[in-house]
Amino acid sequence: MSGNGAERFKEVETKVLAGERLTTEDGLTLFEVTNLPALAFLADTVRRRKRPEREVTYVIGRIVNYTNVCWVKCSFCAFYRLPGHHEGYVLSREEIFEKIQELVDHGGTEVLFQGGLNPALKIDYYEDTFRAIKERFPVDIHGLSPAELIYLAKISNLSMRETLLRLKAAGLGSIPGGGAEILVEEVRQVISPLKDTVQEWLDCMLTAHQVGIPSSATMMFGSVETAEQRMEHFLRLRSLQDETRGFTAFVAWNFQPEGTALNGKRASAFDYLRTMAVARLMLDNFDNIQASWLTQGPKVAQIALHYGISDLGSTIFEERVVSAGGAKFMASREEIERVIRDAGYVPRVRNTRYEILG
Amino acid sequence: MNREVEVEVLVARAGLTDLYGKILKGERLSYEDGLRLYQTLDLTAVGALANHVRERMNGCATYYVRNLHINYTNICNKLCKFCSFYAKPGDPRGYVLTADNIIARLDEYRHQAIREIHMVAGINPKLPYEYYLDILTAVRTARPDAQIKAFTMIELAQIARVAKKPLADVLEDLKDAGLTCCPGGGAEVFSERVHEELFRAKLDNEGWFEVSREVHRAGLKSNATLLYGHIETVEEKVKHLLHIRELQDETKGFQCFVPLAFDPARTELEHIPLTTGQQNLREIAIARLLLDNFPHIKAFWIMITPQVAQLALWYGADDLDGTVNHYEITHALGTTSDHQVLNHQELLHLVNEAGRVPVERDALYNVMVAA
Numbered sequence: 001m002s003g004n005g006a007e008r009f010k011e012v013e014t015k016v017l018a019g020e021r022l023t024t025e026d027g028l029t030l031f032e033v034t035n036l037p038a039l040a041f042l043a044d045t046v047r048r049r050k051r052p053e054r055e056v057t058y059v060i061g062r063i064v065n066y067t068n069v070c071w072v073k074c075s076f077c078a079f080y081r082l083p084g085h086h087e088g089y090v091l092s093r094e095e096i097f098e099k100i101q102e103l104v105d106h107g108g109t110e111v112l113f114q115g116g117l118n119p120a121l122k123i124d125y126y127e128d129t130f131r132a133i134k135e136r137f138p139v140d141i142h143g144l145s146p147a148e149l150i151y152l153a154k155i156s157n158l159s160m161r162e163t164l165l166r167l168k169a170a171g172l173g174s175i176p177g178g179g180a181e182i183l184v185e186e187v188r189q190v191i192s193p194l195k196d197t198v199q200e201w202l203d204c205m206l207t208a209h210q211v212g213i214p215s216s217a218t219m220m221f222g223s224v225e226t227a228e229q230r231m232e233h234f235l236r237l238r239s240l241q242d243e244t245r246g247f248t249a250f251v252a253w254n255f256q257p258e259g260t261a262l263n264g265k266r267a268s269a270f271d272y273l274r275t276m277a278v279a280r281l282m283l284d285n286f287d288n289i290q291a292s293w294l295t296q297g298p299k300v301a302q303i304a305l306h307y308g309i310s311d312l313g314s315t316i317f318e319e320r321v322v323s324a325g326g327a328k329f330m331a332s333r334e335e336i337e338r339v340i341r342d343a344g345y346v347p348r349v350r351n352t353r354y355e356i357l358g
Numbered sequence: 359m360n361r362e363v364e365v366e367v368l369v370a371r372a373g374l375t376d377l378y379g380k381i382l383k384g385e386r387l388s389y390e391d392g393l394r395l396y397q398t399l400d401l402t403a404v405g406a407l408a409n410h411v412r413e414r415m416n417g418c419a420t421y422y423v424r425n426l427h428i429n430y431t432n433i434c435n436k437l438c439k440f441c442s443f444y445a446k447p448g449d450p451r452g453y454v455l456t457a458d459n460i461i462a463r464l465d466e467y468r469h470q471a472i473r474e475i476h477m478v479a480g481i482n483p484k485l486p487y488e489y490y491l492d493i494l495t496a497v498r499t500a501r502p503d504a505q506i507k508a509f510t511m512i513e514l515a516q517i518a519r520v521a522k523k524p525l526a527d528v529l530e531d532l533k534d535a536g537l538t539c540c541p542g543g544g545a546e547v548f549s550e551r552v553h554e555e556l557f558r559a560k561l562d563n564e565g566w567f568e569v570s571r572e573v574h575r576a577g578l579k580s581n582a583t584l585l586y587g588h589i590e591t592v593e594e595k596v597k598h599l600l601h602i603r604e605l606q607d608e609t610k611g612f613q614c615f616v617p618l619a620f621d622p623a624r625t626e627l628e629h630i631p632l633t634t635g636q637q638n639l640r641e642i643a644i645a646r647l648l649l650d651n652f653p654h655i656k657a658f659w660i661m662i663t664p665q666v667a668q669l670a671l672w673y674g675a676d677d678l679d680g681t682v683n684h685y686e687i688t689h690a691l692g693t694t695s696d697h698q699v700l701n702h703q704e705l706l707h708l709v710n711e712a713g714r715v716p717v718e719r720d721a722l723y724n725v726m727v728a729a
Contacts (some may be wrong), residue, residue: 013364034713036672037406041364054399217727269665270712299635299666306402337629340636344399 009033016042016281019049019326027282036056036273043277043308049307053308056340057288057350060333061101061110061142061314064127066091072147076181076223076255080116090118093132100137101245105287107332110352112176112312113143123156123163127170129163134171140352141171145178146204150196160207168213170207174182174248174352175215182219184234191223202240209246214353216249216290217241221275222267223255230275234282241285248354249288249311250279263272269300271309280308288354302339312336365406368723371414373402377647385556387591392596393424395644401636408643408674412557412655416676420714421654422705423722425474425680426467426504430455431495434480436512436559440546442624444480455701457496464500472501475722477508478541483558487521487528492533498536506536510544511580512561512567525569529576538721540573542581542616547694548601549594554625556588567605574611581656581724586641587620595641599648613723614654614677616635617641619661639663639673645676654723664700668708681705 008029015022022030033039069088070080072171081088091099099110111133130141144152144167153163181191185200196204208215217237221230241247251276254267267275280289291301291312302313316331340347349357359393364566370380387395398404416695433452434444443677445452455463464475475497479549481536497506507530509517517532518525529537546552548563573580586595595676606612619641657675659667667678700708709716718726 036669036712037365037368037402037409038364040402041368041406265707268668268711270668270708273402275560297663297665299638299663300669301635303401303635303639303666303669307401338631339634343401343636 005029009038011013012270013038013042013275016045021284024228024231024235027234027278031227031230032283033274036270039274039277040306043280044306045061046280046284047289047308047310054345055348056310056312056343056345057354057356058108058312058336058340059350059352060103060106060108061112062099062108063112063114063314063316063351064091064096064099065115066096066113067115067118067121069118069120071118072192072194074195076191076220076257079254083119085260090121093129096129096133100133100139104137104139106315108315109139109357110179111137111139111141111143112314113141113175114178115146115148117148117151119155120338121152123152123158123166124170126152126167130167140173142174142176142352143172145176146201147196149175149204149208150200151210160204162210164208164211164213165170168211172213175213175248176206177205177215177217177251180220180233180237181220181221181231182221182223182225183233187223187225187229198236202236205240205246206244209240209244214246214248216251217247218250218317219252219275219279220255221252222271225305231279231282234279238283238285241283245285247286248352249290250282250283250286251290251292251313252276252279253292256295268356269296269303272296273304276304276309277307281327293336298331298335298339302343305343305345311354312340352357362410365410368400368403368406372398372400374398374403374407378407378410381411381647383720386650389600391595392599392644393592394646395647396592396596396640401640401643404418404647405673408646411646411650411670412674412676412697415653418713418715419676419717420671420709420712421677421717421719422709423469423474423505423680423719423721424702425476425647426464426472428455428463428475428497429478430460430477431482431485432480433482434559436557437480438546438555438560439626440585440620440622442621446672447483453624454485455493457492460493461496461500473718475501475504475506475508476671477506478510478543479517480511482604483516483520485520487517490517491531494532494535494537494637503687504726505538506719507539507541508532508537509664510541511566511573512544514540514569514573515561515565519542524582525572525656526576529573529578532706533576537578539578539613540580542583542612544616545583545598546603547586547590549590549600552590552594554586558583563601569599570605570611571609574609579611579613579696580653581614581616582606583616583618584641585618585620587637588622588627588630595644596648599645603649603651606649610651611651614656615645615652616656616658616679617645618658623637634663635662635666635669638666639670643674659700664704664708668712671709671712678705678709 012026012029067090068081069083153160185198288311289308290313291304291309293301335345375548395404431454432445519530584598620627622630654677655675656677657667657670658679688729706716
């Protein structure tokens with residue numbers, strides 16, 4: 001940092017310490033800073049303001065990838081199979097129950113229900129499945145990202161509001177904010193041209209929050225976007241959050257290039273920490289910033305606890321989407337707690353609504 | 359430049375303001391200071407102090423070398439409990455690379471620039487003195503453009519034993535055969551307790567010091583290491599670092615300190631969990647802070663992953679080792695990939711993206727100018 005950069009950084013630092021809201025330019029100034037301790041300092045200052053206790057939360061949950069059939073063909077995805085492909089699957093109800101039973105046996109509370117855009121599954125499938133799960137198990141259903149919901153509404157001939165109300169009545173508790181990728185049209189045109197638009201994604205979240213379904217917000221960085229576009233992403237999330245307060249947490253992961261149609265280098269650990277620190281600083285109306293253990297691994301996820309992260313997400317029993325792209329870190333309860341304690345924090349189990357359990 | 363405001367707030371919050379004062383004045387940190395650094399919860403404060411020293415000593419430079427590893431034998435009679443590499447004498451998995459095997463291995467890399475060839479191995483009692491001279495000569499003849507960094511203090515003690523002559527004379531022979539400098543392995547932890555518990559057959563602490571003194575007297579540079587993440591205590595680690603600092607005051611022969619993260623897989627200590635990212639960064643930071651007379655601190659990416667090694671460039675490390683072809687002793691853990699090579703472009707990308715300046719060096723830290 002020298003000359004102008006250092007001065008600009010001081011200005012932004014002053015704003016952060018005074019609790020003022022940052023602009024896109026401020027975010028870019030921070031982003032250009034390569035001084036990791038300085039970024040850690042600022043992000044941790046905000047984290048301490050939001051979460052003064054020296055605690056890190058996590059949820060005991062598991063992903064149920066109920067189908068891999070999907071027609072969207074995102075270039076960064078190695079998980080999907082097109083309709084009709086012999087490797088396509090839809091889990092039977094017994095298979096789903098078996099997975100959830102295993103979760104409950106481990107003291108778990110969160111079922112992350114996530115799959116592809118499968119034309120064979122209409123709203124009745126989800127309503128019946130959710131009701132059947134809720135009848136049998138004391139769990140929170142955290143499921144269906146906006147892309148799945150938009151598609152589901154379309155093939156079921158329902159409005160988004162109706163779709164969400166019906167799913168909520170059947171037991172859907174909250175929505176993972178997956179598929180946000182980068183909320184900038186030019187980026188989506190390159191990486192997922194067939195998926196929902198920026199406006200569709202935001203409208204879906206707005207409607208969900210309005211009907212009382214909270215959600216998380218995500219970002220996939222390190223594919224083709226610029227630093228400016230990352231800031232644009234943050235600002236779009238921040239302004240929706242101003243309106244609804246419906247986002248529970250923000251989580252980001254880096255693009256996993258293996259087995260996908262996009263070339264390129266995997267974003268480094270440095271880029272990850274910098275991006276998380278800037279997210280903590282830009283998303284001043286988010287209570288929680290979550291690490292992505294699955295893509296970063298335990299070492300970097302732990303170090304990220306000093307860069308604004310206050311939640312380590314879910315334990316991982318099984319996950320097929322990201323692992324198909326090359327990431328393969330499992331997260332047991334013991335390992336998550338060891339890593340949190342080793343970083344000087346107290347581990348606390350939470351539910352999907354971020355309420356501390358026990 | 360007044361960017362150290364962050365450091366001031368960080369250290370104040372962590373209760374380390376007095377240490378920052380000492381560091382700014384260039385005063386040496388004490389044993390008690392070392393203990394406090396290990397006990398400080400806030401890693402960022404410790405890292406920021408280490409980064410201050412790193413930038414004062416080495417600026418933004420990050421050294422690396424294009425290197426190749428040759429582990430000439432895995433046969434070893436030391437039976438260290440933390441090692442998964444060795445085969446006992448007589449074990450069918452045992453191997454010894456002959457001079458011809460080594461020449462053939464080097465031939466595979468004939469089109470690659472290699473500045474340093476790193477040779478270390480087990481303590482194989484069957485190998486005669488001539489063997490060591492022969493493999494040095496073979497490497498020097500096959501790759502006259504590379505320097506040879508070879509033989510830990512443990513191996514040198516063994517070589518002197520089979521040579522049946524004083525170590526000082528042996529070192530002269532080895533230098534004549536092509537030895538440029540020595541690595542730092544085999545130091546483990548300088549503690550009677552740990553020595554007794556984990557590596558009792560191996561050269562003891564005082565022995566390691568004696569051999570290092572001889573090496574430095576012979577005009578050879580070497581490195582020093584600490585193997586952490588097993589049964590050692592914080593007190594033992596601080597004592598270890600201070601012992602090494604004293605020896606460096608005496609000889610000035612060390613180039614670089616390398617904290618080595620213990621890899622429990624396939625060892626007798628497999629029940630011990632893998633070191634965390636925070637531990638990896640903390641060891642690097644504390645080494646940078648306590649070893650004020652060491653020019654370089656290395657983040658050995660093979661043991662702590664390339665990801666953590668990149669971050670370590672902001673926690674005191676100024677050396678990334680190298681492209682490390684063919685390393686066999688331990689494996690990168692926690693990475694998404696188990697390959698043992700970081701190609702030159704990947705390495706430059708990691709350094710550049712972290713805002714540091716890659717500087718290619720040779721085995722003696724001479725800066726290589728791009729051809």
